[in-house]
Amino acid sequence: MDAFTTHTGTAAPLRRTNVDTDQIIPAEYLKRITRTGFEDGLFVAWRTNEPDFVLNRPEYANASILVAGPDFGTGSSREHANWALLDGGFRVVISPRFADIFRNNSTKAGLLTVVLPEADVEALWAAIEADPALPVTVDLQAEQVTYGDVTVPFQIDPYTRWRLLEGLDDVGLTERHLDDIQAFENARPAWKPKALPAV
Amino acid sequence: MPKTLAEKVYDAHVVRSADGEPDLLYIDLHLVHEVTSPQAFDGLRAAGRTVRRPDLTMATEDHNVPTLDILSPIADPISRAQVDALRRNTAEFGIRLAPMGDRDQGIVHVIGPQLGLTQPGMTIVCGDSHTSTHGAFGALAFGIGTSEVEHVLATQTLPQYKPKQMAVTVDGELPPGVSAKDVILAVIAQIGTGGGQGYVIEYRGSAIEKLSMEARMTICNMSIEAGAKAGLIAPDQTTFDFLQGRPHAPQGADWDAAVAEWSTLRTDADAVFDAEVHIDATSLTPFVTWGTNPGQGLPIDASVPDPADFADEGDRRAAEQALEYMGLTPGTRLRDIEVDTVFLGSCTNGRIEDLRVAAELLRGKRIDADTRMLVVPGSVAVKAQAETEGLDRVFLDAGAEWRGAGCSMCLGMNPDQLKPGERSASTSNRNFQGRQGKGGRTHLVSPAVAAATALTGRLTAPADLIGA
Ligand code: SF4
Numbered sequence: 271m272d273a274f275t276t277h278t279g280t281a282a283p284l285r286r287t288n289v290d291t292d293q294i295i296p297a298e299y300l301k302r303i304t305r306t307g308f309e310d311g312l313f314v315a316w317r318t319n320e321p322d323f324v325l326n327r328p329e330y331a332n333a334s335i336l337v338a339g340p341d342f343g344t345g346s347s348r349e350h351a352n353w354a355l356l357d358g359g360f361r362v363v364i365s366p367r368f369a370d371i372f373r374n375n376s377t378k379a380g381l382l383t384v385v386l387p388e389a390d391v392e393a394l395w396a397a398i399e400a401d402p403a404l405p406v407t408v409d410l411q412a413e414q415v416t417y418g419d420v421t422v423p424f425q426i427d428p429y430t431r432w433r434l435l436e437g438l439d440d441v442g443l444t445e446r447h448l449d450d451i452q453a454f455e456n457a458r459p460a461w462k463p464k465a466l467p468a469v
Numbered sequence: 470m471p472k473t474l475a476e477k478v479y480d481a482h483v484v485r486s487a488d489g490e491p492d493l494l495y496i497d498l499h500l501v502h503e504v505t506s507p508q509a510f511d512g513l514r515a516a517g518r519t520v521r522r523p524d525l526t527m528a529t530e531d532h533n534v535p536t537l538d539i540l541s542p543i544a545d546p547i548s549r550a551q552v553d554a555l556r557r558n559t560a561e562f563g564i565r566l567a568p569m570g571d572r573d574q575g576i577v578h579v580i581g582p583q584l585g586l587t588q589p590g591m592t593i594v595c596g597d598s599h600t601s602t603h604g605a606f607g608a609l610a611f612g613i614g615t616s617e618v619e620h621v622l623a624t625q626t627l628p629q630y631k632p633k634q635m636a637v638t639v640d641g642e643l644p645p646g647v648s649a650k651d652v653i654l655a656v657i658a659q660i661g662t663g664g665g666q667g668y669v670i671e672y673r674g675s676a677i678e679k680l681s682m683e684a685r686m687t688i689c690n691m692s693i694e695a696g697a698k699a700g701l702i703a704p705d706q707t708t709f710d711f712l713q714g715r716p717h718a719p720q721g722a723d724w725d726a727a728v729a730e731w732s733t734l735r736t737d738a739d740a741v742f743d744a745e746v747h748i749d750a751t752s753l754t755p756f757v758t759w760g761t762n763p764g765q766g767l768p769i770d771a772s773v774p775d776p777a778d779f780a781d782e783g784d785r786r787a788a789e790q791a792l793e794y795m796g797l798t799p800g801t802r803l804r805d806i807e808v809d810t811v812f813l814g815s816c817t818n819g820r821i822e823d824l825r826v827a828a829e830l831l832r833g834k835r836i837d838a839d840t841r842m843l844v845v846p847g848s849v850a851v852k853a854q855a856e857t858e859g860l861d862r863v864f865l866d867a868g869a870e871w872r873g874a875g876c877s878m879c880l881g882m883n884p885d886q887l888k889p890g891e892r893s894a895s896t897s898n899r900n901f902q903g904r905q906g907k908g909g910r911t912h913l914v915s916p917a918v919a920a921a922t923a924l925t926g927r928l929t930a931p932a933d934l935i936g937a
Contacts, residue, residue, distance in 0.1 A: 285786070286786070286787070286790070287783040287784070287786070287787045288662055288762045288764075288787060290762065290899075290901045292880075292899065292901040292902070292903065292904050293901065293902060293903075296903055296907075297532075297880045297881060297882045297904075298881070298882065300504050300882070301504075301533070301545075301547040301548055301550070301551050301882070302547070303507035303508070303511075303550060303551055303554045304508070304511075305508045305511070315902060315903050315907065339783055340663065340783060341662055341663040341696070344662055344663070344696065344762070345598065345693075345899060345901060346597075346598050346880075346899075347505065347596060347597055347598040347612040347613060347614055348504070348505065348614075349505070349508075349596075349614035349615040349616060350615075352614070367663050367666065369663075369666065369696060370666060370667060370696070370698055371598060371612055371613070371614060374613075374614065374617070375614035375615075375616065375617075378614060378616030378617065379614075379616065427630075428489060429489060429490055429491060440616070440620055440628060441516070441518070441619065441620050441623050441624060443628075444493060444620065444623075444624045444626060444628065445623075445624065447484070447485050447493060448624075450484050450485040450493065451484055451493075451495070451521075451624060451625065451626055454484045454495050455495075455625075458495075459726070459730075460723075461719040461723035461726060461727055462497060462588075462591070463497075463498065463585065463586050463588055463591075463717040463718075463719075464524040464525060464717070465498070465524060465525065465526060465527035465564075465565045465586060465717070466523060466524040466565050468565055468573070469584075469716035469717055
């Protein structure tokens with residue numbers, strides 16, 4: 271995973287609530303067995319059917335920060351949604367509320383999710399609608415979002431922040447505790463079910 | 470300290486905890502399917518890792534599989550490649566797979582309980598959000614992403630933070646024709662699609678205790694539609710009776726030891742929940758959704774709402790967008806909405822009891838001439854059981870299609886899809902835009918409402934059929 275420290279780019283206003291992962295990438299685009307190349311499915315229904323959909327507008331075509339309404343990433347656990355956003359050029363999603371699995375997947379994939387109160391999201395929407403070229407900086411080190419002369423702090427749990435800043439792989443971290451895992455396994459009751467052999 | 474059921478299960482699986490770090494949680498069972506696993510196996514290979522516990526891992530083919538002509542190779546080359554990848558990966562890493570045509574094949578959340586692999590007090594994960602289904606047995610079961618699938622494959626553990634605790638108490642007797650599906654749709658309409666976020670929901674109360682295991686699975690299944698991490702129900706005699714004698718259930722002295730342990734899995738009397746919701750079962754009616762998220766649902770007696778009536782600006786905009794997509798006008802009675810397709814199946818309502826309820830309503834009748842009905846059993850075993858009971862004949866005689874097992878039109882990764890603009894009444898769990906096929910419009914319903922709707926071609930409650 272790539273480390274995330276700070277990112278500056280332009281931001282696209284996605285004025286929708288409950289953006290589920292089926293909208294971020296529909297099921298028919300999940301058949302690929304690689305980890306990249308999902309940009310063709312990103313918001314494909316809205317991009318195809320709605321000519322004035324925000325990401326169809328040239329002024330937002332190169333945005334790398336997505337600013338969405340509450341309950342972003344609900345629904346299916348598909349990490350393809352996070353990959354599609356990354357493949358589509360996004361490094362950060364800002365929303366007042368994220369679905370848990372989406373948020374968790376983001377921390378593994380290197381996509382930063384930033385929770386801001388609805389009023390701050392409204393203000394940011396207004397600013398980037400007034401000036402689509404406005405640079406927005408998301409600083410994970412300082413835990414703040416900055417644009418124009420506005421600075422908004424955000425919170426993230428310290429452990430996740432550390433992992434993102436360092437770009438650390440969870441499996442590697444867990445492997446430091448194999449002895450604990452072994453000890454736990456040794457104490458498990460023998461009657462706990464096993465899938466093998468097939469009965 | 471008094472604990473909730475979910476806390477007991479969680480605490481019993483903590484391998485390691487340290488200040489300022491997530492807990493390391495042991496995983497008792499890891500279920501795998503073809504869509505969310507290929508990149509995880511690639512990750513293992515790239516890092517030179519192996520699967521730590523193939524014996525605690527079980528794979529099935531479900532999302533892509535055709536429901537017709539299942540013994541021929543899959544026609545869609547990309548679907549076939551994904552299924553082939555699962556076959557190669559499970560063979561290479563020594564994982565048991567239930568492939569198409571196997572007696573154990575089916576939707577991942579149907580086969581776990583059916584095989585007796587899902588048991589009380591376990592931690593269960595799968596790269597699939599509806600893993601919450603398994604909570605019906607008093608297990609802590611939740612969906613994970615592909616990176617986490619890789620993590621579990623490699624270490625049989627997951628870094629986790631203890632979730633918050635919510636109690637949803639449903640008391641009283643459910644009126645006739647009202648089912649578990651209506652209960653959970655009503656819960657989601659009440660707390661919203663984000664209402665359960667960060668929580669594990671324990672469903673309790675006299676109405677829940679009376680439910681069968683199938684019905685409990687329907688409720689826990691849709692916890693994720695309320696935004697919850699998991700949903701669970703305390704195990705009781707109904708749970709034990711369901712499990713006893715299943716292929717992977719403990720036997721003999723092991724069974725007694727297991728039941729003794731399972732019997733301790735209840736929330737302590739003085740345990741505290743972070744949030745509580747109460748539902749009066751006697752007040753419930755069949756529920757249907759009108760919009761494009763599962764929280765946009767109403768009793769079938771209602772009419773399509775007017776977005777102008779929503780106080781919250783975001784809700785109003787969401788309702789406008791939903792009605793436009795759904796092609797609905799405010800004020801239309803829900804009962805007047807005509808559907809093209811009825812889908813009976815999925816991990817929410819593709820179990821034997823669901824098929825029985827629907828078949829009972831269809832027996833000796835013909836479905837509406839302009840409506841097609843697809844019946845897709847949740848697993849090969851459900852299909853076989855239904856055929857033993859003659860339910861396949863009931864569906865076929867009524868004019869419905871009887872298909873092979875899989876996810877099918879729940880998400881339309883196989884050829885079973887709605888066409889643009891087509892409208893369905895579906896017993897699945899998601900009415901998202903395009904979920905059942907590009908441009909398709911979905912109304913979520915119970916199996917009983919699905920069958921009644923198939924008979925009339927309009928959204929219909931089973932009670933409407935009496936004297937009709
Ligand atoms: S039936 Fe539907 S919700 Fe259930 S696992 Fe399959 S695709 Fe997912």
